[in-house]
Amino acid sequence: MFKVERIRRIKEILRDCHQIEVSVLSNLLNVSDATIRNDLEELEQDGFLTRFHGGATFNSPDAALSANSQSSLSAVEYHKDKEEIGIIASRLIQEREWIFLGPGTTTYYIAKALRERGQINVLTNNFLVANVLYDVPTIRLVFLGGQVDHLGNYTVPDDLDKELQNIYLDKAFFSVDGVDLNAGYTLSDKTVFDIIHAVMRRSREPIMAADCSKFEQTGFMTIGDLSLTPTIITNAGIPEEYKQYYLDHDIRVYSSFDLKPAAF
Amino acid sequence: MKFFSIQTKNLTKIMERPLISDISFTAHSGEIHAIIGNNGEGKTLFAKLLAGVRPKTSGSILINNESLDITDVISAQKHGIYMLQQEQVLFPEQTVRDNIIAGNEKKLGLKNRFFSPSKKRLNQICLDYLKLFDLEHLNLDAPISSLSVMEKLVIQLCRILICKPKVLILDEPSTALTTAELRTIFDFMEDFKQNTAIILITHNYPLLMRYCDRVSVIDDGTITASFTRDDFTQPEFRDCITHLKMNIKYPRLPIIPGDELICFDHLSTNLLKDIHFSMHRGEIIGLAGLKIGEKHSFLSTLSEELMPKDGQIIYSDTLRRPFFSLISGDEANQALFMAHSIPFNIAVSNFRKVTKYGLFSKRMMKVYGTYYLNKLKIKDSDIHTRTCHLSTGTKQKIVIARSLFTQSNIYIYDEPTKNLDSTSRLDLYNILNALALDGASILLISSNNAELVGMCSRVILTKDGKQIGNYSTQYLSEEALSKELE
Numbered sequence: 245m246f247k248v249e250r251i252r253r254i255k256e257i258l259r260d261c262h263q264i265e266v267s268v269l270s271n272l273l274n275v276s277d278a279t280i281r282n283d284l285e286e287l288e289q290d291g292f293l294t295r296f297h298g299g300a301t302f303n304s305p306d307a308a309l310s311a312n313s314q315s316s317l318s319a320v321e322y323h324k325d326k327e328e329i330g331i332i333a334s335r336l337i338q339e340r341e342w343i344f345l346g347p348g349t350t351t352y353y354i355a356k357a358l359r360e361r362g363q364i365n366v367l368t369n370n371f372l373v374a375n376v377l378y379d380v381p382t383i384r385l386v387f388l389g390g391q392v393d394h395l396g397n398y399t400v401p402d403d404l405d406k407e408l409q410n411i412y413l414d415k416a417f418f419s420v421d422g423v424d425l426n427a428g429y430t431l432s433d434k435t436v437f438d439i440i441h442a443v444m445r446r447s448r449e450p451i452m453a454a455d456c457s458k459f460e461q462t463g464f465m466t467i468g469d470l471s472l473t474p475t476i477i478t479n480a481g482i483p484e485e486y487k488q489y490y491l492d493h494d495i496r497v498y499s500s501f502d503l504k505p506a507a508f
Numbered sequence: 509m510k511f512f513s514i515q516t517k518n519l520t521k522i523m524e525r526p527l528i529s530d531i532s533f534t535a536h537s538g539e540i541h542a543i544i545g546n547n548g549e550g551k552t553l554f555a556k557l558l559a560g561v562r563p564k565t566s567g568s569i570l571i572n573n574e575s576l577d578i579t580d581v582i583s584a585q586k587h588g589i590y591m592l593q594q595e596q597v598l599f600p601e602q603t604v605r606d607n608i609i610a611g612n613e614k615k616l617g618l619k620n621r622f623f624s625p626s627k628k629r630l631n632q633i634c635l636d637y638l639k640l641f642d643l644e645h646l647n648l649d650a651p652i653s654s655l656s657v658m659e660k661l662v663i664q665l666c667r668i669l670i671c672k673p674k675v676l677i678l679d680e681p682s683t684a685l686t687t688a689e690l691r692t693i694f695d696f697m698e699d700f701k702q703n704t705a706i707i708l709i710t711h712n713y714p715l716l717m718r719y720c721d722r723v724s725v726i727d728d729g730t731i732t733a734s735f736t737r738d739d740f741t742q743p744e745f746r747d748c749i750t751h752l753k754m755n756i757k758y759p760r761l762p763i764i765p766g767d768e769l770i771c772f773d774h775l776s777t778n779l780l781k782d783i784h785f786s787m788h789r790g791e792i793i794g795l796a797g798l799k800i801g802e803k804h805s806f807l808s809t810l811s812e813e814l815m816p817k818d819g820q821i822i823y824s825d826t827l828r829r830p831f832f833s834l835i836s837g838d839e840a841n842q843a844l845f846m847a848h849s850i851p852f853n854i855a856v857s858n859f860r861k862v863t864k865y866g867l868f869s870k871r872m873m874k875v876y877g878t879y880y881l882n883k884l885k886i887k888d889s890d891i892h893t894r895t896c897h898l899s900t901g902t903k904q905k906i907v908i909a910r911s912l913f914t915q916s917n918i919y920i921y922d923e924p925t926k927n928l929d930s931t932s933r934l935d936l937y938n939i940l941n942a943l944a945l946d947g948a949s950i951l952l953i954s955s956n957n958a959e960l961v962g963m964c965s966r967v968i969l970t971k972d973g974k975q976i977g978n979y980s981t982q983y984l985s986e987e988a989l990s991k992e993l994e
C-alpha cells in the first residue's frame with residue numbers, strides 16, 4: 245500500500261474510532277508497527293492527532309476550533325464514552341418535558357445530543373450546557389444564576405430552595421466524580437452536593453450519568469449509595485459486580501455498546 | 509434401596525487454567541440437589557466430570573465413602589451415574605421405540621435370546637416409561653425429528669430410567685420447556701428421588717424453590733455455599749438467589765422510528781395466517797405466541813426456503829445486502845461448528861469481511877474474535893479454547909456475536925436470552941438498544957412476556973398462527989399480554 249493511501253486510511257479509521265492503538269492499525273493495514281509510527285508522527289505534526297504511548301487519539305475539529313478561538317467554554321476534551329451516554333440520555337427525554345442538566349462535562353454531551361431535538365425545556369446551571377443550547381430556538385433554556393465556580397464552569401445559586409421553589413422537573417441528569425460499591429456516588433465539591441440534593445427533591449426521575457472511567461473511583465463526599473437514583477446511564481465496560489449490584493437493587497441500567505469494530 | 513450418598517473430594521479440573529478447583533460436594537439419595545451459578549462458572553463442567561463425560565485432573569468421586577474409578581462415560585454408568593445432557597443426544601431419523609431401546613437391550617434382558625424380541629414387548633416397555641410422563645399417546649413409529657422439545661427430552665430421560673440410575677444429573681432441563689411441562693417432569697422426580705440422588709443444574713427460580721431440597725452455589729469453579737431447605741428463609745440464601753429471579757428493570761429506550769425496512773403484507777404460510785405488520789428503523793418489535801412449528805414456518809419463509817401461500821414480504825428499496833441477521837431458537841450447539849475455532853464461528857456469518865485479495869485471513873479473523881469476546885464479556889475462555897468445550901451460556905454468546913458480525917439492517921432474534929445469566933441478559937438488552945440507535949430494526953421472538961413488554965415498542969400477538977393484535981407496549985402490561993395469549 246502506498247503512503248498516501250495509507251495516510252488516508254489512517255485518517256479515515258481515526259475519524260471513525262477517535263482512538264486507536266499502533267498494533268491494531270498495523271494489523272488492519274498490514275504494514276509493520278514502525279511504518280505506522282512514522283505515519284502517526286507525521287500526522288501529529290499536521291495537528292491531526294495526538295500520539296500517546298502505543299497509540300494515537302484524534303484531535304476532533306471541535307476542539308481544534310475552540311483552541312483557535314481561545315474560548316475555554318467549548319474546549320471540552322473529546323470523550324467518546326460520554327458522547328455515547330449523551331446520545332442515550334437524549335433519547336430518554338420526551339417532548340415538552342422539563343429537564344435539569346447538572347454541572348460536569350457529561351451533561352455537556354447530553355446537551356450536544358439534544359441539539360437535534362426540539363420542544364424541550366432545559367434548566368441548568370452549567371455554562372457548557374448553556375453555551376451549546378443558547379442558539380437553538382426550539383429549546384427553552386432557563387439558566388440558574390448565582391456565584392460562578394470558575395473551575396467547574398457552573399454557577400452556585402445563593403438560595404437554591406428559593407430558586408427552585410415553584411419548579412417541578414420531569415428528569416434531572418447528574419454526573420459524579422466517583423462510583424464505588426462501598427463509598428457510593430462521590431463528589432469532590434461541596435457546592436455540587438447541595439445542588440444535586442436540592443434538585444433531586446424537585447424532580448420526578450433523577451438519572452445518574454457516569455462513564456466507565458468513574459467506576460472504582462472515590463471522591464471526597466458521598467452523596468448517597470448506588471441506589472440513589474432509579475436509573476443510571478453508563479458504558480458497557482463497567483465491572484460485573486456493579487451490574488450485579490444494580491440488578492439486585494432494581495435499578496435500570498442503560499449502557500452504551502460500541503458494536504462497530506474499525507471497518508476494514 | 510438403602511440410603512446412600514455421592515461425594516466428591518477435592519475434585520479439580522485444569523485446562524489452561526483451573527476450571528474446577530477443589531470441589532468437595534455431597535449429594536444424598538432422596539434429595540434433589542440444585543447447583544446454581546452464573547454463566548461460565550463451571551456448573552456443567554462439574555456435572556460432566558461426575559458423569560465421566562470429561563476426565564478429571566485430580567481428586568476423587570465416592571459413593572458411600574468408596575472411591576470410584578471414573579475415567580469415561582461407561583465407567584460412570586457402571587456405578588449408576590447418569591447425566592441428562594443439555595445437548596440433544598438422539599438418533600434423529602430413528603423411531604421413538606428404537607431411540608428408547610437402543611443400547612439398553614442387555615439391561616432389559618433382551619440380549620440372551622436367539623430371536624429378536626417381539627415388537628409388542630418392546631412397545632410395552634416404551635409405553636411403561638412414557639406413561640410416567642403422560643406421553644403414552646406418542647406414536648412409537650414416528651421419527652424423532654418430528655417431535656417437540658419436551659417429547660425429545662422425555663425420550664432421553666426414559667433411556668436413562670431404563671438403566672435404573674443411582675445418581676441422576678439433570679443439566680438445565682428447563683430452558684426450552686413450558687411451565688406445565690416442567691411440572692410434569694418434576695412431579696415425577698419428586699417420587700423418583702426416593703431411591704436416587706438427583707443433581708439439578710438450573711437457572712429457574714420457581715423450580716428451585718418448589719422442588720429442591722438442597723442448593724449449592726458454584727462460583728469461579730468452586731462451591732462457595734450450600735443451603736438446605738431449612739436455610740431457604742435466611743438472608744444469606746436470599747442474597748445468593750436474588751439474581752435468579754430475573755426481575756430486571758428493562759432498559760427500554762424510546763426511539764423515534766425511521767423509514768420502513770420490511771413489511772409483512774398479509775402473509776400466510778402453511779401454518780401462519782394473515783400476519784400483517786411492518787418494521788421501521790430504530791424499532792424493537794416483539795412477536796409473541798408462536799409455537800415452535802409456526803416459528804419455524806415464519807423463519808423459513810423469511811429465508812425464502814418456503815414460499816408464502818398468500819401475501820408477501822416487501823423489502824424497502826434502499827436496503828443493501830446483507831440485511832438479515834438471525835438467531836434461531838435452536839440450541840446453540842446446533843448452530844455452532846464444533847470442530848472449528850471460536851473466531852471462525854463468529855466470522856462465518858460474513859466471510860467477505862475477513863477475506864483479502866480473495867484469500868481468507870486468519871489474522872483478521874482473530875482480531876475480530878478477540879474484539880467480540882471482550883465486548884460480550886466472555887470470561888471463561890479465549891479465542892484458542894475449543895468450541896466444543898465452551899459452557900452453554902458462552903456458546904449462546906458466540907451465536908450472538910456471530911449475528912452482530914454481519915452488521916445488518918434487520919435482526920431477528922428468537923429467544924436470544926435463554927441460557928444467559930442476569931448480567932449478560934442486561935448486556936444483551938443494551939446491545940439491542942445500541943443496534944436500534946444505529947438504525948437497525950429488531951424483531952424479538954420470545955416466550956418471556958416481561959421481556960417483550962419491557963423492551964419492545966410494539967408487540968405482535970399471534971394465536972394458533974393467526975395474528976390477533978398489534979399493540980403498542982405503552983398500553984400493554986405483562987399481565988394483559990399473558991391473558992391475551994392464553
